Amino acid sequence: MALKIEVPGWQTLELAHLVLDVNGTLTLDGMLIAGVGDRLIAVQRLVAVHLVSADTQGRLDAVAAELGLRAQRLTLGLEAEQKARFVQDLGAGQVVAVGNGANDVAMLQAAALGIAVLGPEGMAAAAIPAADVLVGSIHDALDLLSEPRRLIATLRR
Numbered sequence: 388m389a390l391k392i393e394v395p396g397w398q399t400l401e402l403a404h405l406v407l408d409v410n411g412t413l414t415l416d417g418m419l420i421a422g423v424g425d426r427l428i429a430v431q432r433l434v435a436v437h438l439v440s441a442d443t444q445g446r447l448d449a450v451a452a453e454l455g456l457r458a459q460r461l462t463l464g465l466e467a468e469q470k471a472r473f474v475q476d477l478g479a480g481q482v483v484a485v486g487n488g489a490n491d492v493a494m495l496q497a498a499a500l501g502i503a504v505l506g507p508e509g510m511a512a513a514a515i516p517a518a519d520v521l522v523g524s525i526h527d528a529l530d531l532l533s534e535p536r537r538l539i540a541t542l543r544r
Contacts, residue, residue, distance in 0.1 A: 388403065389402060389433075397542050397543065397544050400499055403434055403481040403482075405437065406470070408486035410441075410488075412486050412488075414446070414450060415508060420525055420526075423454075423525055423526070429533045430532050433532060439461060440466075441461040459473060479497045482497075483501075485529075486503065487514060488511050501519050502519070503515060503520070503521050503522070504525050519542065
């Protein structure tokens with residue numbers, strides 16, 4: 388299973404994995420943002436979905452269960468390095484990473500495609516130059532994968 392996206396003047400992406408930050412990206416105050424589950428069902432037909440978090444809100448297991456996914460629990464304080472290593476271990480050239488925080492910067496940079504989300508909890512300014520694409524919500528990020536022509540329109544050179 389892979390999502391192939393040819394972006395004129397940039398590159399051809401062959402994405403097999405989606406790595407998602409949880410807190411602030413998929414959730415607001417630890418609660419799953421409405422509509423995320425339905426969009427992830429569509430995206431799972433295209434790529435393998437992975438959740439990563441240090442579980443700041445203490446709700447990682449509940450969110451993962453609600454989505455029917457397994458989550459990678461990270462060590463608090465070492466999240467940035469662990470997220471980047473997780474992307475590398477999957478094969479960074481086949482990964483799209485989505486996040487909003489300062490601890491997502493290395494993951495966004497390592498992935499073949501980095502998407503930074505300006506969600507209800509905000510976005511760290513450092514995520515902006517680290518990402519290939521900036522979006523206004525997690526819904527927009529997931530929709531870029533379900534509707535790759537939108538991504539092509541944004542990234543083509």
